[in-house]
Amino acid sequence: MNRSRIEWCDHTLNIVTGCRRGCEYCYARTMSLRFSGNVRLNITRTDKYRKDEGGYILDEPFIGENGKQIIYPFGFEPTLHRYRFNTLDKLKMGQNIFVGAMADLFGDWVPDSWIDEVFRCCAAHDQHNYLFLTKNPERYADLEDLPAGENMFYGVTITTEEEMHRFNFLPARRNIFVSIEPILEDVLPEKHNLLFRQTDWIIIGAETGRRKGKVIPDPEWIRKIVAVAEQEKTPVFMKDSLIEIVGEDAMKREFPDQLLVRKKSEKILAKMMGECVECHERKEKNKMVSITARTKRGGKTNAFAYMCKPCFVKWCREHGVKVPPLEGLEDK
Numbered sequence: 514m515n516r517s518r519i520e521w522c523d524h525t526l527n528i529v530t531g532c533r534r535g536c537e538y539c540y541a542r543t544m545s546l547r548f549s550g551n552v553r554l555n556i557t558r559t560d561k562y563r564k565d566e567g568g569y570i571l572d573e574p575f576i577g578e579n580g581k582q583i584i585y586p587f588g589f590e591p592t593l594h595r596y597r598f599n600t601l602d603k604l605k606m607g608q609n610i611f612v613g614a615m616a617d618l619f620g621d622w623v624p625d626s627w628i629d630e631v632f633r634c635c636a637a638h639d640q641h642n643y644l645f646l647t648k649n650p651e652r653y654a655d656l657e658d659l660p661a662g663e664n665m666f667y668g669v670t671i672t673t674e675e676e677m678h679r680f681n682f683l684p685a686r687r688n689i690f691v692s693i694e695p696i697l698e699d700v701l702p703e704k705h706n707l708l709f710r711q712t713d714w715i716i717i718g719a720e721t722g723r724r725k726g727k728v729i730p731d732p733e734w735i736r737k738i739v740a741v742a743e744q745e746k747t748p749v750f751m752k753d754s755l756i757e758i759v760g761e762d763a764m765k766r767e768f769p770d771q772l773l774v775r776k777k778s779e780k781i782l783a784k785m786m787g788e789c790v791e792c793h794e795r796k797e798k799n800k801m802v803s804i805t806a807r808t809k810r811g812g813k814t815n816a817f818a819y820m821c822k823p824c825f826v827k828w829c830r831e832h833g834v835k836v837p838p839l840e841g842l843e844d845k
């Protein structure tokens with residue numbers, strides 16, 4: 514898992530990488546090929562991977578002959594990086610995680626079993642919000658039991674007006690969003706305002722990179738999308754690639770409410786709670802008096818027990834100790 518340079522999420526989780534769609538402007542393909550090493554040689558090392566109908570499966574990171582990890586040993590061929598499942602354990606606070614930034618996880622070539630494994634991984638770490646994005650939203654409907662949690666966001670990528678129909682395949686009764694990136698033409702938002710009413714979020718971005726024939730959007734294409742979104746009260750996130758096109762003052766960086774929530778993991782929540790040594794009530798440790806001690810002279814003080822405010826005040830009175838100021842602690 515990586516801290517993301519994509520501005521609308523905190524992290525990317527690339528359990529499945531590689532894609533067979535072949536978009537001209539694909540940065541994921543460029544990156545995968547750059548960090549693939551010698552693919553022909555890697556394929557001969559059959560003790561390091563398995564294959565199934567979806568493609569390559571790595572249970573462990575692929576280590577090259579020089580002892581270093583090769584991140585995409587099969588280039589842009591579909592690969593399931595199973596060893597990445599537990600990387601989510603490292604994140605303590607809930608984050609917004611874009612799953613599959615280096616693939617189209619819902620491409621027709623990806624087996625259900627791979628997608629199920631990804632969903633199971635998300636369910637096991639449900640303090641996070643998960644964002645999925647595909648150019649093949651029909652697949653959402655094909656899957657049985659598409660997870661419906663409030664932390665799951667299903668998106669579709671649209672780049673031209675002709676592709677606006679993809680929106681109709683987004684799943685019902687789920688959080689849905691549309692990523693218009695890279696915007697390659699005027700998508701005629703005035704004609705598709707139903708889309709803007711039904712979606713929970715719209716992301717807009719311009720093409721980046723140095724591709725010959727790269728499309729520089731007309732500011733009017735963006736302005737029209739923002740105007741319809743405002744009318745429908747749909748949050749809009751404009752990527753930094755649009756700053757040069759529309760100017761910083763016109764930039765909008767809005768999120769749906771759920772993506773602003775930062776939940777704590779069960780582990781963290783458990784760590785935050787303590788028990789009063791007197792009345793045994795459980796409360797957040799920072800709402801109680803901590804009883805600290807040093808194990809050696811000049812050493813660090815460590816909290817070894819906690820007492821709730823009423824018990825502490827009672828204890829002070831019983832022992833003739835002046836009650837110190839206890840601001841911010843719970844009275845009950």
Ligand code: SF4
Pocket residue numbers: 531532533534535536538539540541542615616617648
């Ligand atoms: S769908 Fe996405 S990952 Fe696949 S080729 Fe197109 S841009 Fe690349």
Ligand SMILES: [Zn+2]
Pocket residue numbers: 789790791792793794820821822823824825
């Ligand atoms: Zn108490």
